[in-house]
Structure formats: structure tokens, C-alpha cells
Amino acid sequence: MSALSQSRTTFQSSELSRASAEVFAAATDHPVEVTRRDGESLVLMSESADRARTALLELAVKLVAVSTNTDGTLVTRMIDRFPWMLALSTADQQTCANDILTAARASFATNQPHLAIAELTAWRETATAVAAGLGREPVEWLDETLVVELP
Incomplete structure (x- = not known):
């Protein structure tokens, strides 16, 4: 799947059956419009x-x-x-x-x-x-700097 197809925001309703994986992948990332010839467009998005x-x-x-x-x-x-x-x-x-x-x-x-x-x-x-009372305990700060080696 190309980066271009992932950024698409509009699909034709026929693409739901021909390329449903591409449509669903795009809808997982952002809401997409599904256009229909015989009716109002729909929006498909993740829950x-x-x-x-x-x-x-x-x-x-x-x-x-x-x-x-x-x-x-x-x-x-x-x-x-x-x-x-x-x-x-x-x-x-x-x-x-x-x-x-x-x-x-x-x-x-x-x-x-x-x-x-x-x-x-x-x-x-x-x-x-x-x-819940969290944060009432006094904070004990360390006065010395600790050097930590890289793992």
C-alpha cells in the first residue's frame, strides 16, 4: 500500500468491495468519505x-x-x-x-x-x-548528582 493511498480521504462505494483493505486502512488513520452514486456520501471512521x-x-x-x-x-x-x-x-x-x-x-x-x-x-x-491524598508526602530530593552509564 502506498503512502498516497493511506492519505486518501475519499473513496467510491465500489472500492469497499474491490479494495476494502485500503479503505479500512485509511479509515483507521482518519475519517474517510465514501461517495455513492445513488445517495448521500457516508463517513467511515474508527470507533x-x-x-x-x-x-x-x-x-x-x-x-x-x-x-x-x-x-x-x-x-x-x-x-x-x-x-x-x-x-x-x-x-x-x-x-x-x-x-x-x-x-x-x-x-x-x-x-x-x-x-x-x-x-x-x-x-x-x-x-x-x-x-486520594497523593502528593501530601514531602519530596526528598537528592543533593548529589548521579552519573549513569549508557547501557
Whole structure:
């Protein structure tokens, strides 16, 4: 399979039967359009791409709710939609809100759902770790530099 065929984004419906491996390989990498003579084109994509798009839409619904509400600060409106943020410090709540909004804007602008989903997941996991008490232990830093030989 050539690199050119992997980057194709449009296939004719007849190619599904003649060259299904090529169509499926392309759809694994990115959504592809399957054109039909007798009907509307279809889009074929991996299940993970579909889940990412769904998650991004769910995030968009929450962010629209946050942006249309005028009660309270951005952080309090974000906490209303993402209650796990309560586990974060006040400073981290502000940073979290800004980071999620920035990543969401980048995702919407570039059609790359993973940017916002990864940011949201990272902050939620951080809040979960903080709530579980992780990170309360003092960190013991080594004062001396250790030289490690190459394997």
C-alpha cells in the first residue's frame, strides 16, 4: 500500500468491495468519505475517532453552559459542570479552567478532539490523585548528582 493511498480521504462505494483493505486502512488513520452514486456520501471512521468526537461534543455542551451562565466567576461556573475541580487548590482551579478552555478552543479550531480530551483527563486525574491524598508526602530530593552509564 502506498503512502498516497493511506492519505486518501475519499473513496467510491465500489472500492469497499474491490479494495476494502485500503479503505479500512485509511479509515483507521482518519475519517474517510465514501461517495455513492445513488445517495448521500457516508463517513467511515474508527470507533476511537467516533468516541473522541462524542467526548468533544459532550465537553462543548458543558462549556457552552459555562459560557452562557452569568452567575459567579468562571471557576465557580466550571466547578458546577466539573465538580471534581473542588479537589484542586484555588490556584489550580483557575489554571485548570483556563487550560481546559484553551485546549477546547484549539480542538475546535483544528478538529483535533484529543487536545481537549487529554487536557480534561489530565486535570481530572490530578484532582482524583489530590482527593486520594497523593502528593501530601514531602519530596526528598537528592543533593548529589548521579552519573549513569549508557547501557
